[in-house]
Amino acid sequence: MDDQQERPLSLDWAAGLIVGEGCFGFTLQRKKHNVVRVTPVFSIGMKDQEAIDTLDRILKEHDLPVYRTGYGEMHTIQVSGLKRLKRYTDVLHPALVGQKKEACRIVGLFVGRRLARPYNSPYSDEEIELVKASRLNNAGKGSRGKLSPDLLRENPVFAEHQTAKTHCPQGHEYSPDNVAFSNTGARRCIICDRASKQRHYERRRESSETLRSTPSLNEG
Numbered sequence: 001m002d003d004q005q006e007r008p009l010s011l012d013w014a015a016g017l018i019v020g021e022g023c024f025g026f027t028l029q030r031k032k033h034n035v036v037r038v039t040p041v042f043s044i045g046m047k048d049q050e051a052i053d054t055l056d057r058i059l060k061e062h063d064l065p066v067y068r069t070g071y072g073e074m075h076t077i078q079v080s081g082l083k084r085l086k087r088y089t090d091v092l093h094p095a096l097v098g099q100k101k102e103a104c105r106i107v108g109l110f111v112g113r114r115l116a117r118p119y120n121s122p123y124s125d126e127e128i129e130l131v132k133a134s135r136l137n138n139a140g141k142g143s144r145g146k147l148s149p150d151l152l153r154e155n156p157v158f159a160e161h162q163t164a165k166t167h168c169p170q171g172h173e174y175s176p177d178n179v180a181f182s183n184t185g186a187r188r189c190i191i192c193d194r195a196s197k198q199r200h201y202e203r204r205r206e207s208s209e210t211l212r213s214t215p216s217l218n219e220g
């Protein structure tokens with residue numbers, strides 16, 4: 001009972017730290033073709049490394065992915081992306097209280113809506129309102145960037161155009177067997193990826209053969 005190492009780490013302890021220092025919100029970034037993209041984010045930064053280390057351990061024990069950053073004296077956990085934030089909001093919402101509980105709820109709602117829609121579909125009014133509500137609730141704190149959520153309304157045409165594409169630029173069909181997703185969630189053509197790897201491999205082989213067949217300057 002007294003053995004500290006055997007004691008399960010408490011989600012309530014983690015929630016207490018997050019209520020004090022954590023943040024659930026969104027970042028808005030302008031991408032190519034003036035598209036604005038919303039990324040849900042959880043972050044917490046403290047100078048107290050022991051507190052962040054302990055939080056790190058508790059989050060991992062609840063199968064929450066943890067990404068550590070930090071600058072200067074700050075120790076930071078920052079997690080972003082729809083699926084990761086879905087996990088975070090599902091697990092943490094019941095344990096949180098007050099304004100951070102509301103911030104977590106808003107992000108959770110947005111993430112739920114977005115994951116239920118086809119990839120790259122335009123932001124709905126409801127989603128845009130959630131981003132605005134998050135800004136208001138966070139009252140400036142944790143809302144990075146100066147882009148207005150209303151800019152999201154300018155996206156739809158491009159976003160729909162992207163989803164509507166059925167073939168890669170080389171004309172291969174994006175069939176279920178021929179589509180992969182990059183880290184950013186963009187579709188990739190598997191046939192083209194393989195061809196590009198093959199070309200890369202052949203170039204490397206050719207250049208190493210050239211090296212071998214070229215007499216070294218030091219020889220002879």
Ligand SMILES: [Zn+2]
Pocket residue numbers: 168169170171172189190191192193
């Ligand atoms: Zn292709």
